[in-house]
Amino acid sequence: xxxxxxxxxxxxxxxxxxxxxxxxxxxxxxxxxxxxxxxxxxxxxxxxxxxxxxxxxxxxxxxxxxxxxxxxxxxxxxxxxxxxxxxxxxxxxxxxxxxxxxxxxxxxxxxxxxxxxxxxxxxxxxxxxxxxxxxxxxxxxxxxxxxxxxxxxxxxxxxxxxxxxxxxxxxxxxxxxxxxxxxxxxxxxxxxxxxxxxxxxxxxxxxxxxxxxxxxxxxxxxxxxxxxxxxxxxxxxxxxxxxxxxxxxxxxxxxxxxxxxxxxxxxxxxxxxxxxxxxxxxxxxxxxxxxxxxxxxxxxxxxxxxxxxxxxxxxxxxxxxxxxxxxxxxxxxxxxxxxxxxxxxxxxxxxxxxxxxxxxxxxxxxxxxxx
Amino acid sequence: xxxxxxxxxxxxxxxxxxxxxxxxxxxxxxxxxxxxxxxxxxxxxxxxxxxxxxxxxxxxxxxxxxxxxxxxxxxxxxxxxxxxxxxxxxxxxxxxxxxxxxxxxxxxxxxxxxxxxxxxxxxxxxxxxxxxxxxxxxxxxxxxxxxxxxxxxxxxxxxxxxxxxxxxxxxxxxxxxxxxxxxxxxxxxxxxxxxxxxxxxxxxxxxxxxxxxxxxxxxxxxxxxxxxxxxxxxxxxxxxxxxxxxxxxxxxxxxxxxxxxxxxxxxxxxxxxxxxxxxxxxxxxxxxxxxxxxxxxxxxxxxxxxxxxxxxxxxxxxxxxxxxxxxxxxxxxxxxxxxxxxxxxxxxxxxxxxxxxxxxxxxxxxxxxxxxxxxxxxxxxxxxxxxxxxxxxxxxxxxxxxxxxxxxxxxxxxxxxxxxxxxxxxxxxxxxxxxxxxxxxxxxxxxxxxxxxxxxxxxxxxxxxxxxxxxxx
Ligand SMILES: Cc1cc2nc3c(=O)[nH]c(=O)nc-3n(C[C@H](O)[C@H](O)[C@H](O)COP(=O)(O)OP(=O)(O)OC[C@H]3O[C@@H](n4cnc5c(N)ncnc54)[C@H](O)[C@@H]3O)c2cc1C
Ligand code: SF4
Ligand code: SF4
Numbered sequence: 019x020x021x022x023x024x025x026x027x028x029x030x031x032x033x034x035x036x037x038x039x040x041x042x043x044x045x046x047x048x049x050x051x052x053x054x055x056x057x058x059x060x061x062x063x064x065x066x067x068x069x070x071x072x073x074x075x076x077x078x079x080x081x082x083x084x085x086x087x088x089x090x091x092x093x094x095x096x097x098x099x100x101x102x103x104x105x106x107x108x109x110x111x112x113x114x115x116x117x118x119x120x121x122x123x124x125x126x127x128x129x130x131x132x133x134x135x136x137x138x139x140x141x142x143x144x145x146x147x148x149x150x151x152x153x154x155x156x157x158x159x160x161x162x163x164x165x166x167x168x169x170x171x172x173x174x175x176x177x178x179x180x181x182x183x184x185x186x187x188x189x190x191x192x193x194x195x196x197x198x199x200x201x202x203x204x205x206x207x208x209x210x211x212x213x214x215x216x217x218x219x220x221x222x223x224x225x226x227x228x229x230x231x232x233x234x235x236x237x238x239x240x241x242x243x244x245x246x247x248x249x250x251x252x253x254x255x256x257x258x259x260x261x262x263x264x265x266x267x268x269x270x271x272x273x274x275x276x277x278x279x280x281x282x283x284x285x286x287x288x289x290x291x292x293x294x295x296x297x298x299x300x301x302x303x304x305x306x307x308x309x310x311x312x313x314x315x316x317x318x319x320x321x322x323x324x325x326x327x328x329x330x331x332x333x334x335x336x337x338x339x340x341x342x343x344x345x346x347x348x349x350x351x352x353x354x355x356x357x358x359x360x361x362x363x364x365x366x367x368x369x370x371x372x373x374x375x376x377x378x379x380x381x382x383x384x385x386x387x388x389x
Numbered sequence: 390x391x392x393x394x395x396x397x398x399x400x401x402x403x404x405x406x407x408x409x410x411x412x413x414x415x416x417x418x419x420x421x422x423x424x425x426x427x428x429x430x431x432x433x434x435x436x437x438x439x440x441x442x443x444x445x446x447x448x449x450x451x452x453x454x455x456x457x458x459x460x461x462x463x464x465x466x467x468x469x470x471x472x473x474x475x476x477x478x479x480x481x482x483x484x485x486x487x488x489x490x491x492x493x494x495x496x497x498x499x500x501x502x503x504x505x506x507x508x509x510x511x512x513x514x515x516x517x518x519x520x521x522x523x524x525x526x527x528x529x530x531x532x533x534x535x536x537x538x539x540x541x542x543x544x545x546x547x548x549x550x551x552x553x554x555x556x557x558x559x560x561x562x563x564x565x566x567x568x569x570x571x572x573x574x575x576x577x578x579x580x581x582x583x584x585x586x587x588x589x590x591x592x593x594x595x596x597x598x599x600x601x602x603x604x605x606x607x608x609x610x611x612x613x614x615x616x617x618x619x620x621x622x623x624x625x626x627x628x629x630x631x632x633x634x635x636x637x638x639x640x641x642x643x644x645x646x647x648x649x650x651x652x653x654x655x656x657x658x659x660x661x662x663x664x665x666x667x668x669x670x671x672x673x674x675x676x677x678x679x680x681x682x683x684x685x686x687x688x689x690x691x692x693x694x695x696x697x698x699x700x701x702x703x704x705x706x707x708x709x710x711x712x713x714x715x716x717x718x719x720x721x722x723x724x725x726x727x728x729x730x731x732x733x734x735x736x737x738x739x740x741x742x743x744x745x746x747x748x749x750x751x752x753x754x755x756x757x758x759x760x761x762x763x764x765x766x767x768x769x770x771x772x773x774x775x776x777x778x779x780x781x782x783x784x785x786x787x788x789x790x791x792x793x794x795x796x797x798x799x800x801x802x803x804x805x806x807x808x809x810x811x812x813x814x815x816x817x818x819x820x821x822x823x824x825x826x827x828x829x830x831x832x833x834x835x836x837x838x839x840x841x842x843x844x845x846x847x848x849x850x851x852x853x854x855x856x857x858x859x860x861x862x
Contacts, residue, residue: 022794025794026733026794029426029733029734029793029794030730030733030734030792030793030794031424032424032469032726032729032730032734032735033423033424033466033467033469034467034529034531034726034729035465035466035467035529035531036529036531036723036726038531039510039531041723042510042530042720042721042723043716043720043721043723046513046514046517046720047514048508048510048511048514059439059484059486059487060411060416060419060437060439060484061416061419061420061437061466061484062415062416062418062419066419067419067420068419070418070419070420070421070422070431071415071418071419073422073431074415074418074421074431074433079418079433080414080415080418082414084413084414084415085413086411086413086414086415086416087413087414087415090415090416090419106724106727107723107724107726107727107729107730108727108729108730108733109662109727109730109731110730110732110733110792
């Protein structure tokens, strides 16, 4: 974004703070929407305050880094809930998550980076994955298959049960698939934390590998990877789909209905970024009964881990997830389902103490197929 | 009034806890501006303090008073007039948003007592089960109830609520003394405004700034009725509907009556940008009738009769437009803010005056705007009559919706203001909707000795001048 474009967006914010709550009138309930503002409290952590910080940086008034600056800039999950709300009341677009990513780029240019985020770059340089893991996740692969499964770092190294489930689904349905011999981090975490230069090499590698694979469809269980490859990579002439879109298309899966009532948590990258709300619900409905939580779809409460928050501000990330767990509990369920490995990891961690079970959609589908 | 930074911030942290006071430059920057920045330039406070209760407020004020450091109370910070933007270097921004308890809802007394951080949305969520609601401004329902009422000048979305919603409150003064107004000063029953001689509740309210820090306030609640009906009637000018408005007000028939510009406010009232508004008459009178069985039907019948003889055109809007108008009027404004988003920014002069002058106010608005080079399609209007209609009291808003990123437009707005304030004062107004910096100076010049008394009054309450006085005196 050009400087003028950024300032113009900042000038258009009327500081109404409606972006801090979900739509009030449908239920006349006061439901916070911005995890960062709700957790930290100072105006700096709400969208309108963060915009003012950005303005002062662009206008040269804030010329030194400080703890508060780094926290205000990076302790935002880039969940985009604020933008969804702002869009409803203004016809002049204030694209908040994009602006906040720009803010981070500006800070990175000045060398104002969190140690936690620098460490990720180091880990990726060394191991090509965001967690610095050296042991490869192994999966059998049919060379030249039409479907390529892009697993992503989190499903490979932190919640492998999601990758396992997806692979088993392919097998059970008799779908031939391949995985990349050398799948590198998609670069999402680097792009979201403003470190775009460091992401370039990863992107180049993955583009080559995807093209080389000859696949026509790339399936993702990670909406973060999908969003990044869709929006930040050039068009590679392949179709990019989320696991739940892929499964809805199959249509005639014979899945046994499980005796389970669940709440579905919309992942930010899948919902707000990619507009995919119905596919996960459609797939889930075939396997379990779903209950909606109060904040859902465009106005879902974020799980708290995105935008580099989990690695740098784990207390905040877990608090956010805890709020979601409470909401699921209020909806009367003991199982919370998401469609994103990053959400699952954080929600599971927060849910453990609370006795809330957390799954990914593909895990339940896989269970249903077993029956 | 220089702040001895690090020592002072430590003293503040000792009062409110380390994480609730900071002098971090970036955190302070986030409080530096509101949407009135064409008039009140950005300025950072030196530190931000977030007390949890009135004891902490008191200690902070006493410390600031001792050191002669300016204090800016801030409850939700959504005012649109630069009221929480510091004037002086080294100011403390007192962010009261942690104090967000609803202390009492008393359905028998039809009252609510709230702390500064309680918003209209939070309050309605709790009062609706008693079929009660606060009087809503057209401000987003994220604003502080306490401050909106304390600043006075609420223009409410339901005309029937009248003008005064505050019963009594408690305020901490810079010297640490606590003042209670109305019956609150005498008993545990804070439900009567005029308890002890003069109307002290009114006296400390509605300054272009603040006299102290209000830590709790008791306000009126109003009834919610199940029977409701909405009408939209179009007119080509401001003067034709005035007789109609007079009839509705005189017979006390409608809960909400708003004469709005169809190219601006109506979009918020209907809740969508997506409608062929350009095909509508220039002004639309939005009417909401409500009431108990029997009374409701009788009122509705009379309203329908007046509509017939109004000379306006009844507009057949979709049901969801009607629902949005009901929600915005009786459930808190959420979509009305869409007018701000028409071109991105908003400027208005809000005033109180009689219905008899409505058409003249609009005429003057257009004239002055065109003179200073503001295009005609940026010029908009809003009128809201107020019960019980003595003096034919109306809230009138002369609006300009513009693109704030066009920096030179600011110059036009400043020229507009300079001329328009004087012209309106010459034409005759009852008062400004909430006095603020810029508008109050030419006004004070006309009020004679009252200005001296006002100044002295503030000096007694705040001899060191530490409270955020709204840039006056
Ligand atoms: C889109 C939009 C539409 C609006 N429309 C309306 C409208 O229709 N009607 C209307 O009435 N207003 C309207 N406003 C203005 C605004 O909402 C009100 O001024 C608001 O109620 C006050 O802002 P606040 O509650 O956030 O107070 P703040 O901004 O926190 O404070 C405002 C002033 O009060 C002082 N103050 C704050 N807390 C205290 C305290 N505890 N004790 C003493 N002084 C204190 C501050 O120092 C400052 O001078 C609108 C605002 C927006 C953004
Ligand atoms: S970002 Fe949009 S919704 Fe949030 S305060 Fe600014 S204008 Fe209002
Ligand atoms: S992106 Fe999410 S966390 Fe960040 S300001 Fe917006 S709502 Fe808050």
